[in-house]
Amino acid sequence: MVIDTTLYTGPDALTTIKMLGKRTGHYIFISTGQVYLVRKDVSRPFREEDYEGEVIPSPPPQQESDYNNWLYGTQKREVEDHLFHAWENRGFPVTSLRAPMINGERDHFGRILGYIRRMQDGGPILIPEGAALPLRHVYCADVARVTVDLVESGRGKGRAFNLSQDETVTLDEFLTMLAGLVQAKLQIARVPRARLNELKLLPGCSPFSGLWMSVLDNRRSKEELGAVYTPLATYLNSIVDHYKRNPKLMPESYAARNLELQLTTERTNA
16 A cells, blocks of 8 residues: 655656556555646636646746746646556556645645734735635645545545535635634735745745646545545634644744835835
């Protein structure tokens, strides 16, 4: 039994298949919703059936964020293509779990933690001007629960499943919900994305404002695996409680908080 969270490239997938061969009864690959973001002519929420098809061309490497996100998605697709080719040709027992952004108490990126600490200091949260992508993430405990069920049941071989919470919310709705749990007044300062990028404040100041975020349809996982997803309000409350009990925890992005506040002061005085 293998649960692989760190397979990123096609060559590594080929090595994995060769080394494991028939030594594992079930290989569970933690994939990503990014495999849909590099597809042509598909729309949110993405279904598993949207996987097959043409991929968008590579952005110029000079557009570093777009290029790296495109590369991540295409390389994860290459991994999946090799794994499912091995399933079809030699019965390699793969299941792919495609996840969007995973939220949890121990998120090492400190994404929700960053929003919380900024709310607690009383200053505004900087987000880019313009429309933001919808948010439909997933709770870490739900990903773990589905994975354990696959291990114990042996179901899902030769299949890919989207994992996702049921609710889709806007960024403003999410921040309003979070502020209510933190018991803080929500203040938002909208700044041109180009300015935030110029000062290297993104994604740290607002990690859920990215232009590469997937929204996944979770029906197949519910129908075939019986997956049940924790309501957003429930798991957010658990995450907020965790960070309230651990006030010394700070995300790396908070080191730039003084620059964020200086920028908002400059814009107010302009």
